[in-house]
Amino acid sequence: MADTKVVIPGDIIDTTTHMETGDEDSVVRLGPGLTQINDSVTSFSAGVLHDNAETHQHWVVSNKRRYVPSEGEPVVGVVMARHGEGYRVDIGSAHDALLSLLAFEGATKRNKPNLAIGTVVYGRVVVANPVMDPEIECYNSNTGKAEGYGELSSGFTFKCSLGLARRLMDAQAPVLSALGSEVPFEAAVGLNGRVWVHAETPAATILVANAIRNSEFLDARQTKQMVKELLERQ
């Protein structure tokens, strides 16, 4: 592909490409993977450089395996411990996330959810800050509704790369649409590289999990073929 610009750490980024004359004073916004070192904008990770000409935003898209929490992202986590007012949830980041007992739909001081250790939960990161432990919640605190977040009972959880998780967030992801037309299943994708799937039978659940894992290095056409082969073998 000719139009993708790959950068590696230490590359200096030209942020003036889309600037018209008289535009020099406008604010340049740097996203993931970019930082200012001395007077120049430098990339600190390897990936594809993207920019938005209108908002002067620049960012680098790269694939990783270790999750670093970021506000608003949906994550799949495992309850590790329970203490006074909440749970400690492993979301794959350096530090366990905190999940308040009241951060569930309809939870009150008297009526709190009771999650066992090892329970899988789907939540959203609300506090992500390098100097604090991350915090997640299992409802939308603005509306008070669960909106799909909460405990994930039964089913199967597996890990994948963060890049694949991002692609799965797209409802049109080739592997999900190819599977969805053949097997009924539920899935919860966490941007922390964990995916929870649940189908009617254990065999179908494993098939879905395998198909998603296999799709990591396949394009749309190959994915369709792979799903077809898996279904035939069943």
Next chain:
Amino acid sequence: MQRPDRREANQIRSLHCALGQLSRTDGSAQFSSGRTSVLCGIYGPVDVKVYDEQLDRAHIEVKVRPDIGIPTTKDKWVESAVRSTFEKEILAQLHPRTLIQINLQVRENDGSADAIAINATTMGLIDAGVPLKCTVAAAACAVMGDGCVVVDPTKEEVEKAVSTHTFAFDNGSLDGPVYVDSRGRFSMSEYNACYDLCRLTCDRVLAFMRTALESKIQKETAISAV
């Protein structure tokens, strides 16, 4: 003077780099030059022991395992070389109270293993997505008995050499190396010759690294674009 493997004095052995071969690490790379090969596995940022915790930056831990036997003082030296080089390059302040662990396994040592270890670490850290100020490349050279300076020496040449030198440069700063290691007796002019040769070689290694990373990233984006 002819080199044992009939290379030119300024010719490096064929480079090879494979990224992400280890499935359980956060990032990994195998970097080889000829028969010398180092495998690097990165974990990070992960939870850190209270003892090592630093409130303003990530703690960086390096472990080197030799190809044969248990780690010796020489491996500890490579550990400290890699740590001191990358402590300056990793943007550790972005991940305070965490640990970035660099594990190096020498798969085969046919000379210049310390330079290859630095190259493997660079590629491993990039594969893991650890924030790096610059891409670092290292090269080794040796001054032979007749005053000849040869780059990327094999084990046989290192044993015969009067002095050996390892330099690492990054792609950001045009001034000065980020790591220097010189052993043996040498004159200033010999040192300068080694410096120039390694600088040139590091540029080549950097170009190789860029190609390796570009091909990997382009392969990934070609999939996601469809």
